[in-house]
Amino acid sequence: MKVTKSDLAHVAVKPEQYPTSRLPEIALSGRSNVGKSSFINKMINRKGLARTSQRPGKTQTLNFYEINEMLYFVDVPGYGFAKVPKPEREAWGRMIETYLQDREQLKAVVLIVDLRHPPSSDDKMMYNWLKHFDIPVIVVATKSDKIPKGKWEKHLKVIRNDLEKVESDPLLLFSSETAQGKEQVWKTIQYYISK
Template sequence: MKVVKADLEHVAVKPEQYPTTLLPELALAGRSNVGKSSFINKMLNRKGLARTSGQPGKTQTLNFYEINEKLYFVDVPGYGYAKVSKSERAAWGRMIEEYLAEREQLKAVLQLVDIRHNPSEDDKLMYNWMKHFEIPVILVATKADKIPKGKWQKSLAQISKALDKDPLDPILTFSSETGHGKEEAWKTITKQLKV
């Protein structure tokens, strides 16, 4: 997809703040330091649109990025970050759960995992939770530039096994540094969202 227009249109913590359009939405989920903001910026050709930070846990709201007036990327707070209070984590959990379980415009979730590591317990919980609610998942193994290309397939196989991946769920390699996987990601997204 050629991105000609991309803007952060809505920042929400409750349903009444969500967009009122019926555009399809794709949520981005992943650990706090997995590279969601970098993924968004690379996919939308906009360097600082999604704020990246060396400090994990920066995203504390649902951020709706409108793309070409056709669809939304919805950045949800990263999980597995220990430096926030339990009550804050619980509030994020409720907010994310409410959005993922009840939002009709949500057509799929992009779950980002770090290609260098086995999925965490939080990654597994998130994946299983989405399968339970029958939400289509596209797995994206980020930071592909950090390991040799020859090891990609082995890493993807390990991730798939650890998550007990549904054979129908795509798994892609991606690097926000080099742009590897960007076209494949757009192809998969547009097919899933029918946009």
């Protein structure tokens, strides 16, 4: 997909702050330092629209990025690494659950994992939670540029097995450095938003 227009259109912590339009939404989930912001910027051809940070846990809101006036990417707070007080983490958890469980416009969740490492316990918990609530999942294994091509399949197999991934859920390679997999991810997202 050729992205010609993209903006951070809404920042929300509760349902009344969500966009009122009926555009389809794709949520982006993953560990705090897995590269969600870099994924967004590469997918929409904008260097700094989604802020990348050296400090994990920077995203504390639901950030709605409007793309080509036809869909939203919704960046949700990362899990795992954030050095955040427990009450605040629990508040994030409730905010994310409310959005993921109740939002009619949500078409799928892109679960971003790091190709270099086996899925963390948080990755597995997130995947299982999404499956429990019948939310479609697209697993994207990022940082493929950091692994020799000949070892990709071995690493993908670890991800498949550790997540106990359902056969029908896509598992796609991606690199925000080289744009590897970008077209395939867009095709997959377009499939889900057209359903």
